[in-house]
Amino acid sequence: MEYIYAALLLHKAGKEVNESAVQAVLSAAGIAVNESRVKALVAALDGVDIEDAISKAAVAPVAVAAAAAPAAGAAPAAAAEEPKEDKKAEEESGMAGLGALFG
Known part of the structure; x- marks a missing residue:
């Protein structure tokens, strides 16, 4: 869930949801980052209108x-x-x- 929350936080802040940004948010929260999960999340969100999904x-x-x-x-x-x-x-x-x- 924390990976999704990181992506939502970036979206809310108006930042681009990319691998380095998600990793930075997770690291700042003290969460051990799994790079494959980050890549999978960013790939899954590619082309998704987050506002529409919300x-x-x-x-x-x-x-x-x-x-x-x-x-x-x-x-x-x-x-x-x-x-x-x-x-x-x-x-x-x-x-x-x-x-x-x-x-």
Whole structure:
């Protein structure tokens, strides 16, 4: 994550996101730099509009939360429909197992 944060910090500061700049930010933060990870990050960000990616990422959780809300409301209703007899049978089988421990 710190590699991504370094790239975001550089972008926010208006600096170019390149290998030497990312390494400088990570070194300044006291993080041991893995050059292959830096190269992979810079290559992955090549041609990416960071502002566009940030705006899409900020909208996505809201859409996911809105879609999950109706599904979460349906789950308790399904749980309430479970027969109570199954719970009783589970308790009895558990007690039988405990009884076997003491002979």
